[in-house]
Amino acid sequence: MLKIVKMFTDGSCLGNPGPGGYAVILRYKFxxxxxxxxxxxxxxxxxELMAVIxxxxxxxxxxxxxIITDSLYVKKGIIDWMPIWKKKKWKTTNKKNVKNIDLWLRIDNALKNHSVEWLWIKAHIGHLENEKCDIIARKSAKQxxxxxxYYEKSKF
Incomplete structure (x- = not known):
């Protein structure tokens, strides 16, 4: 029987682009x-992707x-877009490379080992763990x- 783990995630960026951080809370039993x-x-x-990874x-x-996330980008990316990207060899409908392909490939690889359920929650509505992740991610972005x-390389 598989261990049941809850994962709460959030990413933050001070400017976009700019300094950024992520936070993950993993819970197994107590x-x-x-x-x-x-x-x-x-x-x-x-x-947001790094938090899940x-x-x-x-x-x-x-x-x-x-996985409980406030990122529709991550949830839709995994559930809706990634199966299409994989069929098209990680190209968009415009035949360009998928943005953040390095991280999507890591997520794709990491998902192979687990049975995953996705839950999207609205950000900043008082969800305890989401708020905690937001605070931690912002603190990491400031330090x-x-x-x-990969991000820096892709801009040159």
Whole structure:
């Protein structure tokens, strides 16, 4: 039987692009783990994706994961767009590379090990864990320590 894990995620960017951060709260039974990091120059969408990636990659065994996010970009990307992108070899309908392809590929790989249920919630409505993730992600954005090399490389 798979372990049942709840994952709450949020990404933040101070300017878009600008310094950014993400936060993840993982819950298994009565245990809680918080993951966070700050980047010098990135985008909000990349931080939303990194939150999910970090949470999924942290899990060392296959799990049943309920991911609670306020990012429609992430939820729609995984459920609606990614199957189409994969069929089109990671190209958009305009035959251009999918934006943030490096992170979408990581999510695609991380999802293979888990059974995932997605729940979208509206941001800033007082959802306890979402608000906590927002606070932690903003704090990490204000104290960046990581270069987002792919983002910086893709702009040249």
């Amino acid at each position: 245990n809680e783990k918080i993951l966070t990091a700050g980047f010098y120059l990135t985008t909000n969408n990349r931080m 970090s949470g999924l990659e942290f899990l060392k065994t296959p799990c049943s994961v309920k 960046p320590s990581i270069n987002d090399y």
